Amino acid sequence: MAARRTVRPQARNTRTSLTDPAIISRIRAVLALGGVPWDQLDDGVQQVRVKLLEATPLGQVRNEEAWLMVVAARVAADWHRTQKRDTALRQRLANRWSRWPPKHPQEDRMLALAVADALETLPAGQRQVLTLRFYADLTVRDIAGLLDIPEGTVKSRLHTAVGAMRAYLSAQDVI
Template identity: 60%
Template sequence: MRGPVREQTERIRAVLALGGVPWGDLDDGLQQVRLKLLTEEARGAGSIRDRDAWTAVVASRVAVDWHRARTREADLRARLAARWERHRGTEHAQEDLPLALSVASCLESLSRPQRQVITLRYYMDLSVAEIASLLEIPAGTVKSRLHAAAAVLRDRLTEEGADRRG
C-alpha cells in the first residue's frame, strides 16, 4: 500500500506533466509546489481547506510559469541571434580585438542579473522600459542594475588597461 505523501507526489507530478512541463523538470516543479505549500502552512493554520485541490492549482500555476520563462528565454535567444547575424558580416579592425576580449571577460565576471541587463541594453539596444517589461521587473531595478554593472565594468576595464601599460 502506498502512503498519502507518495500519492500526493504522484498527483503533483501528473498535473505538472499534463501542464507540459518536460519529464526532466518535474522534480524542480515538485519542489516549487512543496515550497509554496510549506510557506502557506507556515502563514497560519487552516488557510488551506483542501490540500489536494490546493496543490493541484499551485502545480498548474507552476507549469504556466515554466512556459512563460521558456518563452521569454526563447524570445531573447532569437533576438540575440538576429542581432548577431546583422553584425556578423561587419568588419572590425584587428586593434579592436583586445578590447572586445577584455569586455567579454569583464562581462563574465558580472552577476547574472547585471550581465542580463547590460546585454539587453547595449547589445540588443532595448530601452529600460522594454527590459523591465521583458524581465518583469520594475524600471528602477533595471536602472539600478545598469548603473552598478557599468561601474563594475568601468573599474575592471580601467584596471586591465593599467595592467597592460604598467
C-alpha cells in the same frame, strides 16, 4: 437517545502531504498535463512544496490536496511563460550574432566610437536609463524598480536621450 457526534476529518499535516507518494504522483501528473517536460517534473514538485511552505500556515487550507493541484497548475503556467520569454531572448541574441563578423568593420567601429562619444554628452540620469534599456535589455518597469524612480520618468529620460543621441549622430554624419 444518544446524541450524534459529527466527525470532522483531521487536517492533514503539511509535512506529511509533502512526502505522500500518492499526492506527489498527482502533482507530477498535473505538471505533466500542463506541459512541463518529464526531466523537469521533480523541479516542479519542489516549487509546489516551497509555495506551500511559504504561503500557507498549517491548517488554513481546507482541502490541501486541491490547493496543491491548483498550485501545480500555476507552476506549469509559469514554466510556459518562462520558456516563451527565454525563447524570445535567445532569438534576439541569435539575430545579433548572426551578423557577426560585421560586413563593414570600419563603419561599425566608427559607429561604435560615435555612440560612445554621444553617450558622454548625455546627463548621468539619461545615460544610465539608456544603458540599462539598450545594453542591459531591461524593461521600463525593471529600470524603474532598479533605480527607484517612476516609470514615467524612465520613459521621459529614454525619449530625451534617444532624441539627443539621434541628433548627435546625425550631426556627426554617422547615421
